[in-house]
Amino acid sequence: MATNDPTSGMPPFINRRLSITEWLSYVAAYDFGRIAPTRVVLHHTYIPTIEQWRGLATMQGMQRFYGAKGWRSGPHIYVAPDGIWLATPMKDIGIHAGTGNSGTAGGKLWYSIGCEMVGYYDKVRPSGAVWEGTKAVLGGLSKRLGIAPRQLISFHRDYTNQKSCPGWAVTKDWVWPEIEAWLGNQAAPPQPPPPVQVGTPTPENEALLDLLMNESFQRRGDGYNPDLAFNQYAVQHSLGFPTAKAATLADGGKTYAYQAFARDTLYCEVPRWGEVGRLSDLLGGSIPPSGLGRALLDATYRASGAIFHPDWAFHQYAVAAKLGPPLAESTKLKVGGVEYAYQVYALDTLYNKIPDWQAIHRVSELASASDAASAQLRDALLSATYQKAAGVAYHPDWAFHQIARKLNLGAPLSDSYRVTSGASQYAIQVYATDTLYNIIPKWQEVRRALPLASGGSGVVALSAGGAVPAAKPRAGMQASTLPEDSEIAVVLGRGAVFEQPGAPFHIVRYRVPFAAASGTRSGARARLLVLHSSTGSAEEDLRAMAAPDAQSMAHYYITAEGQIYQLADDDRATFHAGMATWQGRRQNINRISLGITVQRSTKGYTEAAKKALAWLVATLRERYNLAHVVRWGDLDADSRPDGADLSW
Numbered sequence: 001m002a003t004n005d006p007t008s009g010m011p012p013f014i015n016r017r018l019s020i021t022e023w024l025s026y027v028a029a030y031d032f033g034r035i036a037p038t039r040v041v042l043h044h045t046y047i048p049t050i051e052q053w054r055g056l057a058t059m060q061g062m063q064r065f066y067g068a069k070g071w072r073s074g075p076h077i078y079v080a081p082d083g084i085w086l087a088t089p090m091k092d093i094g095i096h097a098g099t100g101n102s103g104t105a106g107g108k109l110w111y112s113i114g115c116e117m118v119g120y121y122d123k124v125r126p127s128g129a130v131w132e133g134t135k136a137v138l139g140g141l142s143k144r145l146g147i148a149p150r151q152l153i154s155f156h157r158d159y160t161n162q163k164s165c166p167g168w169a170v171t172k173d174w175v176w177p178e179i180e181a182w183l184g185n186q187a188a189p190p191q192p193p194p195p196v197q198v199g200t201p202t203p204e205n206e207a208l209l210d211l212l213m214n215e216s217f218q219r220r221g222d223g224y225n226p227d228l229a230f231n232q233y234a235v236q237h238s239l240g241f242p243t244a245k246a247a248t249l250a251d252g253g254k255t256y257a258y259q260a261f262a263r264d265t266l267y268c269e270v271p272r273w274g275e276v277g278r279l280s281d282l283l284g285g286s287i288p289p290s291g292l293g294r295a296l297l298d299a300t301y302r303a304s305g306a307i308f309h310p311d312w313a314f315h316q317y318a319v320a321a322k323l324g325p326p327l328a329e330s331t332k333l334k335v336g337g338v339e340y341a342y343q344v345y346a347l348d349t350l351y352n353k354i355p356d357w358q359a360i361h362r363v364s365e366l367a368s369a370s371d372a373a374s375a376q377l378r379d380a381l382l383s384a385t386y387q388k389a390a391g392v393a394y395h396p397d398w399a400f401h402q403i404a405r406k407l408n409l410g411a412p413l414s415d416s417y418r419v420t421s422g423a424s425q426y427a428i429q430v431y432a433t434d435t436l437y438n439i440i441p442k443w444q445e446v447r448r449a450l451p452l453a454s455g456g457s458g459v460v461a462l463s464a465g466g467a468v469p470a471a472k473p474r475a476g477m478q479a480s481t482l483p484e485d486s487e488i489a490v491v492l493g494r495g496a497v498f499e500q501p502g503a504p505f506h507i508v509r510y511r512v513p514f515a516a517a518s519g520t521r522s523g524a525r526a527r528l529l530v531l532h533s534s535t536g537s538a539e540e541d542l543r544a545m546a547a548p549d550a551q552s553m554a555h556y557y558i559t560a561e562g563q564i565y566q567l568a569d570d571d572r573a574t575f576h577a578g579m580a581t582w583q584g585r586r587q588n589i590n591r592i593s594l595g596i597t598v599q600r601s602t603k604g605y606t607e608a609a610k611k612a613l614a615w616l617v618a619t620l621r622e623r624y625n626l627a628h629v630v631r632w633g634d635l636d637a638d639s640r641p642d643g644a645d646l647s648w
Helices: 020-028 056-068 130-143 172-181 205-217 229-236 277-283 291-305 313-321 372-390 399-408 449-453 536-544 608-622
Strands: 014-019 039-042 077-080 083-086 102-105 109-116 153-155 247-252 254-261 265-267 333-334 339-342 349-353 417-421 426-432 435-439 458-461 488-492 507-509 526-533 556-558 563-568 579-582 585-588 593-599 628-631
Touching: 014 229, 020 083, 020 130, 039 056, 039 130, 077 372, 083 130, 109 130, 130 172, 153 172, 205 417, 205 426, 205 435, 205 449, 229 265, 247 291, 254 291, 265 277, 265 291, 277 291, 313 349, 333 372, 339 372, 349 372, 399 426, 399 435, 399 458, 399 488, 435 449, 435 507, 526 608, 536 556, 556 608, 593 608
Parallel strands: 039 109, 039 153, 077 109, 417 507, 458 488, 507 563, 526 593, 526 628, 556 593
Antiparallel strands: 014 083, 077 083, 102 109, 247 254, 254 265, 333 339, 339 349, 417 426, 426 435, 556 563, 579 585
16 A cells, blocks of 8 residues: 655655556555545645646755745645646645644544645636646545545635635536546536636735735744645734744643744644644633643743743733733833833733833823823834834834834834835835735835735725824724724824835845745854856846746846845845855855845946945845855856956
8 A cells, every 4th residue: 555655855745756547556555544534625836837847846846945934744746747746645634725734523633635736727727737637636536535526625715715726717616527527437528617706816916915925924934825724824813923933842742833923822733733723712811820821821932032921010911911922022221211111012012110010001002192201202112112023223204104003013023125026016014913015106005915815905095184083993892903804094194204215225025936946044144145147137037046946046136227136035045056165164155145146238247236236235244244255156166157257
């Protein structure tokens, strides 16, 4: 029986290709062990497309992507133009459909098989080798498990309202009869007409939403994927964004996975990924002396670099008021000659005058303060909040900052920065409970990301003169849970700044769906900048570095026009260099460097590119205290032309 397929890498993938004939023999003899799956969830990859597919190289690229996020498993099967690829062993619970991964029914554990069709099927149905292979996979599993197609096959979009997956063109009134005909060795029935989608996400909105959600979830987490039950649950229950990466702990002889989000910490027993619980339900507003609730509470604080003290007033207040996890340890500041203690939480910042420890106040109570003393205290505490939570400055005249304060979006998780999706650039800033963004240069059309996930517009109606009152929460709602499905009026202070001034250049995040050509630094830190050159077109270079099977990628790419794109976070090691001798020792330069590629025209480097490079190098050197800038061609004898004429 086929249960011992050798796996490698993380998450463990088989990475073996089967023909349809080999697959049917394989599944017919497969031993699922003690528990057999009872569902198959059908997906499309969206990216990679059929044109991007490169077989094993693409499989390994996706595997690296999942591994970088800390996943312990992934989908089970990929049906590609070149065959049927085995990934996560079918006897193991996979990660592919959020709460559709697994669960309990009637006291018994169930789980599903994740089947990915390579391609993008919002507009056309799968055909050819991909659809023939998919029919064999679905039909073979139906036959092996003894479950009829209509009871066995579900879609990824059944478990989330943010995805069209497996594509809007793929419908059950087409799939089920096709599999039934395959099982009966009959001709396929006539295809039903393609569906007319009303009120569903457009591909453009879906791409933008993917980008915004991933940016928001990776500020303190591992990036966003609705296939993870924690992520899916957090979005469905408006818990905001992660404040720490997912981790595990042991309690009572069991292992639990957990992750802190802005409004609560989620947990599940391993490997029952779909059975998501909430820390707040375990606590009930009180602090237990021991047990799973206390273990999760302690772990939530540790994940943010703080220590939980059950006898501290701040901590007691935060548990009772459900302010979410802390984002830093408590500390002190002096305002107007008065000393205060404060601690930043995801949903609010607590403070008190020293030594009046029990007289606790919240910064949100000062949001609309107009007297000079209260406004001074508010701005001082908000400055401390921005610095502690995200290491950035608070600007009371910036529109994003004013809107976040008035809507009580919680602590910032990032500075404002630029991203690109399709042909548009966006300015965004991530907060604990939502992300603000606008299309550049439409600065006054500020929107919220999470309403987009629910099919809304997320428009924030702005008024600069103080004549329009801010929307008030419905009865029984806290300010931090304002309705997200309608326009919300926000009064901005006079002189609010929409486009943040200062930098002569802007760094734009370039969307890299799989980040195949990157990994962890394995504890090392960046110590030098490595410069590269490219004579290709910017569009082709960026697309190649972002491809699922990419073998190389720099952190930054500078176009001939002086536009700076960032493809990976600085704390990641990208595959832009390799082994070389530096400072007398042969070592992996990727682990200890940041890579910058500069586009070179046929006439050399443009003035715009050189100025952008000078600014970026100066910015990164100051940010990370980097003393060394080298050209890759100077380190590697086989790469002499790379950056050779970059004067540095």
